[in-house]
Amino acid sequence: DAGVTQSPTHLIKTRGQQVTLRCSPKSGHDTVSWYQQALGQGPQFIFQYYEEEERQRGNFPDRFSGHQFPNYSSELNVNALLLGDSALYLCASSDTRTSPREQYFGPGTRLTVT
Amino acid sequence: GQNIDQPTEMTATEGAIVQINCTYQTSGFNGLFWYQQHAGEAPTFLSYNVLDGLEEKGRFSSFLSRSKGYSYLLLKELQMKDSASYLCAVPGSGYALNFGKGTSLLVTP
Numbered sequence: 414d415a416g417v418t419q420s421p422t423h424l425i426k427t428r429g430q431q432v433t434l435r436c437s438p439k440s441g442h443d444t445v446s447w448y449q450q451a452l453g454q455g456p457q458f459i460f461q462y463y464e465e466e467e468r469q470r471g472n473f474p475d476r477f478s479g480h481q482f483p484n485y486s487s488e489l490n491v492n493a494l495l496l497g498d499s500a501l502y503l504c505a506s507s508d509t510r511t512s513p514r515e516q517y518f519g520p521g522t523r524l525t526v527t
Numbered sequence: 528g529q530n531i532d533q534p535t536e537m538t539a540t541e542g543a544i545v546q547i548n549c550t551y552q553t554s555g556f557n558g559l560f561w562y563q564q565h566a567g568e569a570p571t572f573l574s575y576n577v578l579d580g581l582e583e584k585g586r587f588s589s590f591l592s593r594s595k596g597y598s599y600l601l602l603k604e605l606q607m608k609d610s611a612s613y614l615c616a617v618p619g620s621g622y623a624l625n626f627g628k629g630t631s632l633l634v635t636p
Contacts, residue, residue: 417569446622455531455614455626456570469621503569507622514557514618518569 415440417506417519425525426494434489434522438506444468445487446516447479448503456503462487463509491524499526531627533615538633539605547600547630549615557618561589561600564612564629573600573613602632610634 418437426432438445444463448456458471462481481487485506491498501523505516530552539545551559558577562570576582576591576598588601602609612629619625 444622446624448624453628455616455628456624458619458623458625461622469623471623501567505624509622514560514622514624515572515575516624517572518562520569523567 417504417517419502419504419519419522421522422520423523423525425527428494428496428526430494431490431492432494432524434491434502434504434524435486436489436504436506436519437486438504439517442506442508442517443485444507444509445481445485446505446507447487447489448505449473450501450503450521452500459489494526496526499524531615531617531625533613533627533630535628536631536633538635539602541605541607541634541636543605544601544603545605545632547602547613547615547632549598549600549627551596551598551615551617551627553596553617553619553625555620556593559589559591559598560616560618560624561598562614562616562626564614566611570614605634607634607636 446461447459450456460470465481476492478490501521503521504519507516533549561573564570574589581590586603614629615627616624
């Protein structure tokens with residue numbers, strides 16, 4: 414049973430560029446949430462996707478956008494990268510029907526903006 | 528909104544017991560989660576408390592008092608591999624998890 418997978422593992426981008434991060438949820442899960450974790454901080458909720466729509470959004474600017482595909486996988490896009498966007502980006506999946514609040518995390522993508 | 532507080536760092540000795548506290552303020556309570564996160568890795572689920580009291584799961588136990596807005600994670604028979612960050616989280620409105628900043632636990636020989 415595959416857990417949550419994310420790609421790429423690490424990424425280095427230049428300020429002003431755009432980046433796309435990818436996530437495949439745990440088998441049987443239909444909901445994907447994205448979190449940003451700065452060094453030494455707890456994860457911060459970016460948004461959640463369910464049925465291919467953004468269901469809930471945290472306090473992040475419009476530069477952060479996402480998408481969910483029919484197979485439940487998801488992408489996180491960040492435009493006009495800032496140095497402050499450097500962080501570990503975590504994807505978490507859950508099953509809305511049975512345990513909507515129990516979220517399983519992927520290994521994360523470490524984004525460095527220079 | 529949510530306000531979640533936990534100590535920044537703790538140190539304990541291998542074989543000992545350590546208690547990591549978490550206090551929270553939330554409008555509407557839907558349970559409290561504890562996650563373990565090793566450096567550079569994903570958070571892994573440890574426990575979920577929705578009712579008052581102590582829940583034991585092997586060497587790890589978690590306690591909740593809803594009236595006091597308080598929880599703790601108790602780790603017994605500490606091992607070196609328990610050195611990690613421990614995150615307290617409460618669901619916010621909807622399905623987002625709101626995390627504390629985490630407690631970095633160092634287990635020494």
